[in-house]
Amino acid sequence: MYLHGTSKINAAGHLEIGGCDVKDLAAEFGTPLYIVDEALVRQRAREYVEAFRASGLKFQVAYASKAFCVMAMCAIAEQEDMSLDVVSEGELYTALQAGFPAQRIHFHGNNKTPDEINMALDAGIGCFVVDNFVELHLLNALAADKGMKVNVLLRITPGVEAHTHDYISTGQQDSKFGFDLGNGAAYEALKQAKELANLNVLGVHSHIGSQIFEVEGFRMAVDKVSAFAVQIRNELDMTFQVINLGGGFGIRYTSEDSPLPVAEYVKAITDAIISHFTEAEYPLPEIWVEPGRSIVGDAGTTLYTVGTSKEIPGVRKYVAVDGGMTDNPRPALYQSKYEAVLANRANEPLEETVSVAGKCCESGDMLIWDLDLPKVQTGDLLAVFCTGAYNYAMASNYNRIRKPAVVFVKDGEADLAVKRESLDDIVGNDVLPARLRKASSAQ
């Protein structure tokens, strides 16, 4: 069993996270339950911040809130000296409601609507990461309407293909994101941006994919971006103050994954930046990164209650839990693998191999195939590890299943960060048109 962060097995043989016995958490908050190990989130954030401090470069570590965006998480990001990357009005609103300083918010996305742009302009956010030509001119016009000049980075597609799942590679040329470096679009975008009076071009952004383990892809992206910076200085007389290298650093979900320590990845990119820019006699730029998964991924655990089971002799045993693809769509979407333990009997010997099914009406709603566990019984608690990123964030109400609660645990205390949805929440936005109402409820 691989335990990380503050997770341990206590004297009762129960899983304990942040000093809280998960059996008690289940009793108090119900299941399914997302449990966030706050000390581990803070540790991951500090690993980034300290590694960048060691580089001597100016930097911003912008937490990519798409991974897990709730007000409590925004508050922690602020306390840990991170900036925040948002991609929608919803994420922006969450950050602002949490009191996150607007100046440290970066707005991403390949189709920001005029309303979203206006909302961000009114909030006074620090930077827009411009994705395409339509947005470039729209942002300039909307900023002009308000008499503002706004900081922008232009997102470029450097043509580096990360070794990761096809669906989440975004750095290659054929991508919906960004201005392509190879076909001259990035050059043209900078040329146009220079002439737009209401935009202040800080530099460029590149993001090569997600759940990446090798530093080679990041080094290649730095090589390309650095060469591009020099070309733009020489030909367009523009100097980049900021290079944003996006997110994407991978985490350990199972024993098949072996990420490098964050410090090594940061050192690889900062060393490459320092070497390229020094060689070109270019003022050292500020480096921004946008880690999401590697800040919150392994700090999250989802706790389920085991319900039914079904044994097909000689084939397999299915064990069903009270959640599934609604709270964790990643196995169904990406065939992602997870490790799990029987949290109320964590010291008992592993006696059977089961496959963990969710409760959705979908054959593909399987959380884990072939998991070794003690003999499983109805009512047992199953804890699935590393569910902090892109789980709550991607949760749905398929089958009208309520989204679980989220608790942050630390030093023996458990604080509710998101309430479990109620059945009234489920129908909360439904409107029953008058002509469909039964006579008795029509008045």
Ligand SMILES: Cc1ncc(COP(=O)(O)O)c(C=O)c1O
């Ligand atoms: C532009 C951008 N920045 C940051 C991230 C965060 O990536 P990750 O969670 O892999 O660190 C993503 C998602 O992959 C992204 O698209």
Ligand SMILES: N[C@@H](CCCC[NH3+])C(=O)O
């Ligand atoms: N949702 C993906 C990551 C997407 C990254 C977004 N740029 C995942 O669960 O792994």
